[in-house]
Amino acid sequence: MASGSYRNGAPKVSSKLDRPPSAGYSTPKPSTKSRQPAGPASGLRRSNSGSNSVKDDAGVPGRVRVAVRLRPRNVEEMEADVDFADCVELLPELKRLKLRKNNWDSETYEFDEILTEFASQKRVYEGVAKPVVESVLEGYNGTVMAYGQTGTGKTFTLGRLGEEDIAARGIMVRAMEDILAGVSPDADSVSVSYMQLYMETIQDLLVPTNDNIAIVEDPKTGDVSVPGATIVEIRDQSSFLELLRLGEAHRFAANTKLNTESSRSHAILMVHVRRSSKGRNDRENFPAENGNASPLVTSFRPPIVRKSKLVVVDLAGSERIDKSGSDGHTLEEAKSINLSLSALGKCINSLAENNAHVPFRDSKLTRLLRDSFGGTARTSLVVTIGPSPRHRGETASTIMFGQRAMKVENMVKLKEEFDYKSLCRRLDIELDKLIAENERQQKDFEDEVEKIRAEAQSRLAEADKTYMIALENEKAKYEEDYMESVKRLEEQLIANKQIISNDTIGAENHARNMENIPGEEVCRAFFLYTLFFFYLAFIDGIHSYDRSLFFHAFT
Numbered sequence: 117m118a119s120g121s122y123r124n125g126a127p128k129v130s131s132k133l134d135r136p137p138s139a140g141y142s143t144p145k146p147s148t149k150s151r152q153p154a155g156p157a158s159g160l161r162r163s164n165s166g167s168n169s170v171k172d173d174a175g176v177p178g179r180v181r182v183a184v185r186l187r188p189r190n191v192e193e194m195e196a197d198v199d200f201a202d203c204v205e206l207l208p209e210l211k212r213l214k215l216r217k218n219n220w221d222s223e224t225y226e227f228d229e230i231l232t233e234f235a236s237q238k239r240v241y242e243g244v245a246k247p248v249v250e251s252v253l254e255g256y257n258g259t260v261m262a263y264g265q266t267g268t269g270k271t272f273t274l275g276r277l278g279e280e281d282i283a284a285r286g287i288m289v290r291a292m293e294d295i296l297a298g299v300s301p302d303a304d305s306v307s308v309s310y311m312q313l314y315m316e317t318i319q320d321l322l323v324p325t326n327d328n329i330a331i332v333e334d335p336k337t338g339d340v341s342v343p344g345a346t347i348v349e350i351r352d353q354s355s356f357l358e359l360l361r362l363g364e365a366h367r368f369a370a371n372t373k374l375n376t377e378s379s380r381s382h383a384i385l386m387v388h389v390r391r392s393s394k395g396r397n398d399r400e401n402f403p404a405e406n407g408n409a410s411p412l413v414t415s416f417r418p419p420i421v422r423k424s425k426l427v428v429v430d431l432a433g434s435e436r437i438d439k440s441g442s443d444g445h446t447l448e449e450a451k452s453i454n455l456s457l458s459a460l461g462k463c464i465n466s467l468a469e470n471n472a473h474v475p476f477r478d479s480k481l482t483r484l485l486r487d488s489f490g491g492t493a494r495t496s497l498v499v500t501i502g503p504s505p506r507h508r509g510e511t512a513s514t515i516m517f518g519q520r521a522m523k524v525e526n527m528v529k530l531k532e533e534f535d536y537k538s539l540c541r542r543l544d545i546e547l548d549k550l551i552a553e554n555e556r557q558q559k560d561f562e563d564e565v566e567k568i569r570a571e572a573q574s575r576l577a578e579a580d581k582t583y584m585i586a587l588e589n590e591k592a593k594y595e596e597d598y599m600e601s602v603k604r605l606e607e608q609l610i611a612n613k614q615i616i617s618n619d620t621i622g623a624e625n626h627a628r629n630m631e632n633i634p635g636e637e638v639c640r641a642f643f644l645y646t647l648f649f650f651y652l653a654f655i656d657g658i659h660s661y662d663r664s665l666f667f668h669a670f671t
């Protein structure tokens with residue numbers, strides 16, 4: 117049986133320990149350690165969050181974490197009974213491995229994780245990717261990348277869907293499970309792009325006709341994005357698996373001597389996480405004079421969002437052309453893969469040596485990974501190795517790549533922004549509410565005015581009616597009085613005439629009687645009638661009242 121440290125009993129004594137600084141991912145603490153910031157050529161170790169940023173977070177140092185994973189022996193290797201310990205010896209408890217140079221000399225290297233051929237996919241996820249995923253959920257960018265010789269298990273580690281065996285699920289699937297479980301479906305969003313970098317062109321794995329996608333770098337923040345790639349919002353795990361299946365079907369692969377399904381492109385999965393950060397930094401961002409934010413300020417304060425990105429990179433395998441048997445088109449592919457991997461190696465060397473110039477612009481792969489190495493992301497790298505001593509050189513080179521990557525220190529930054537768009541939407545809703553309320557109050561006011569007017573009109577009509585009735589009664593009373601007076605005068609007249617005719621005594625008496633008739637009674641009638649007449653004329657304006665009546669009593 118091929119094995120690492122267990123095969124020959126106790127671990128061998130190390131002859132050399134190339135030990136990079138050890139740093140974990142747990143809670144980032146502001147470091148007192150001063151690392152020279154890279155010059156403008158690199159421009160990545162200090163990235164500002166842009167004009168929307170809540171605060172200028174200088175970031176905290178976070179070293180690239182590196183794990184080594186050994187692939188179990190395949191059928192061919194079992195038949196050949198290859199002895200892995202002839203090449204590398206794993207010491208997982210010590211997190212070290214020994215690289216045998218020859219029969220009498222070996223070198224020991226320390227890594228963040230040593231994953232033997234027995235390590236389960238779950239164990240690999242938890243050791244390599246879970247801390248990065250957790251920090252992506254907190255608002256930091258993160259990268260998980262697999263590097264290694266062709267056929268050593270990079271796609272197995274990252275991209276296995278685990279449809280037939282749930283335990284075989286790779287890092288991509290497990291990471292999405294944790295992300296979906298960690299976000300709020302109502303307030304947050306998760307979206308995905310899936311691309312491949314093939315022969316120096318970026319192609320959309322979700323919409324393959326969308327090829328030659330451009331890489332855009334923000335000169336201020338150093339942020340790298342690929343806005344031309346399709347972005348699909350993910351709501352559940354099944355839709356994500358569907359996308360991975362679709363992408364896998366479009367990925368370039370070839371049957372080489374070293375791997376029957378060798379990936380001929382670098383696959384890049386980008387998971388964009390947008391989380392609303394509730395009630396944080398309120399005082400810090402909107403301090404009131406007395407230290408308490410007023411309710412008005414609170415209601416119009418832009419919400420804070422954290423935008424982070426998890427990048428999972430399944431690199432194409434490095435290969436020796438003579439060993440992989442590549443020729444024709446496959447040879448061109450292999451050269452392109454090796455060129456981009458060597459550009460990545462050069463960048464990592466420059467960063468590890470703290471050089472002022474890092475040649476990121478040498479290939480599209482390094483341009484894409486700018487934020488992952490020497491940038492603002494938390495980065496975890498798994499280097500995969502095979503058990504065959506036949507590939508000693510490639511294994512050694514992979515291990516050295518991992519060792520140099522461990523020296524790369526990023527400045528991990530939280531990316532918080534004011535969400536002005538969401539504030540605008542909120543204010544629009546608020547404004548609509550105020551307009552509706554104003555219209556309602558206006559209508560209530562008009563209704564009230566109308567009600568008061570109707571009430572006043574009804575009271576006026578009532579008063580008019582009462583007044584007319586009173587007037588009519590008054591008029592009737594005066595008419596009655598008048599008629600009464602006239603009647604009495606007529607009776608008096610008749611009585612007097614009778615007296616005159618009956619009493620023939622003397623003209624003197626008659627004359628005297630006649631003089632007395634109009635006396636007191638006529639004056640009273642005349643006065644009442646005049647009063648009545650002018651009253652009517654004055655009140656009703658009836659000037660055409662029959663004046664003949666006025667004199668009727670005296671004729």
Ligand SMILES: Nc1ncnc2c1ncn2[C@@H]1O[C@H](COP(=O)(O)OP(=O)(O)OP(=O)(O)O)[C@@H](O)[C@H]1O
Binds near residue numbers: 186187188267273377
């Ligand atoms: N840990 C493992 N356990 C069992 N089988 C594995 C493991 N790692 C890899 N394999 C198997 O080894 C073969 C090669 O793996 P894979 O295709 O993942 O390699 P790779 O590094 O992605 O290769 P390439 O760079 O050529 O794409 C596959 O058949 C895979 O199933």
